[in-house]
Amino acid sequence: xxxxxxxxxxxxxxxxxxxxxxxxxxxxxxxxxxxxxxxxxxxxxxxxxxxxxxxxxxxxxxxxxxxxxxxxxxxxxxxxxxxxxxxxxxxxxxxxxxxxxxxxxxxxxxxxxxxxxxxxxxxxxxxxxxxxxxxxxxxxxxxxxxxxxxxxxxxxxxxxxxxxxxxxxxxxxxxxxxxxxxxxxxxxxxxxxxxxxxxxxxxxxxxxxxxxxxxxxxxxxxxxxxxxxxxxxxxxxxxxxxxxxxxxxxxxxxxx
Numbered sequence: 001x002x003x004x005x006x007x008x009x010x011x012x013x014x015x016x017x018x019x020x021x022x023x024x025x026x027x028x029x030x031x032x033x034x035x036x037x038x039x040x041x042x043x044x045x046x047x048x049x050x051x052x053x054x055x056x057x058x059x060x061x062x063x064x065x066x067x068x069x070x071x072x073x074x075x076x077x078x079x080x081x082x083x084x085x086x087x088x089x090x091x092x093x094x095x096x097x098x099x100x101x102x103x104x105x106x107x108x109x110x111x112x113x114x115x116x117x118x119x120x121x122x123x124x125x126x127x128x129x130x131x132x133x134x135x136x137x138x139x140x141x142x143x144x145x146x147x148x149x150x151x152x153x154x155x156x157x158x159x160x161x162x163x164x165x166x167x168x169x170x171x172x173x174x175x176x177x178x179x180x181x182x183x184x185x186x187x188x189x190x191x192x193x194x195x196x197x198x199x200x201x202x203x204x205x206x207x208x209x210x211x212x213x214x215x216x217x218x219x220x221x222x223x224x225x226x227x228x229x230x231x232x233x234x235x236x237x238x239x240x241x242x243x244x245x246x247x248x249x250x251x252x253x254x255x256x
Contacts, residue, residue, distance in 0.1 A: 035068050062115070070100035128149070
């Protein structure tokens with residue numbers, strides 16, 4: 001019986017400390033992650049810079065089909081054939097939302113990076129804008145968004161096309177499309193950002209993702225064992241530790 005106890009504890013210890021890496025294509029394990037946000041929303045910026053983008057720099061990037069929807073609580077109206085937007089943080093944010101939408105459509109033609117469920121360059125560019133944009137009320141809207149700096153940092157070759165898109169009809173078209181996607185989820189959107197996993201909105205998941213995106217994502221990854229990053233997350237290591245203690249206690253009753 002002592003041998004059984006020792007073996008069980010050894011197995012549990014290996015599971016708790018398992019530093020495995022997942023190689024290969026994990027397309028069939030990917031989780032759909034849709035982010036509904038605004039280009040000047042403080043909570044959106046915090047989510048991108050502190051949760052979403054850092055999480056996509058490691059192995060978890062293989063497990064995400066990412067869709068970014070820059071619209072939030074904006075509204076769209078048609079006036080004599082022209083699209084008119086009202087945005088949560090004013091006209092400057094409307095321009096920013098268009099800039100994001102244009103980048104997502106134009107960088108590498110909107111195609112995903114090979115082996116990933118999103119475009120790595122476009123996501124980096126958007127994250128940079130979220131980090132570095134400063135609302136400048138007394139200047140032209142484009143002055144609030146350092147597209148050239150973010151293009152240089154992320155090696156975006158067609159930034160002029162993106163800027164022109166945001167100023168003209170295509171930008172309005174792409175923003176209206178983002179509005180349609182947002183309205184299909186929820187009209188009006190209750191909170192910004194809203195994060196949706198596998199196309200089903202759950203308030204608790206969205207709130208969790210803003211504080212711990214890894215934890216929220218990992219609960220949807222249907223693979224055993226979980227990626228190492230998931231196992232390193234406190235939610236999983238605590239679960240393993242509690243299981244180990246309980247099993248050791250039960251087995252000890254048969255030995256002593």
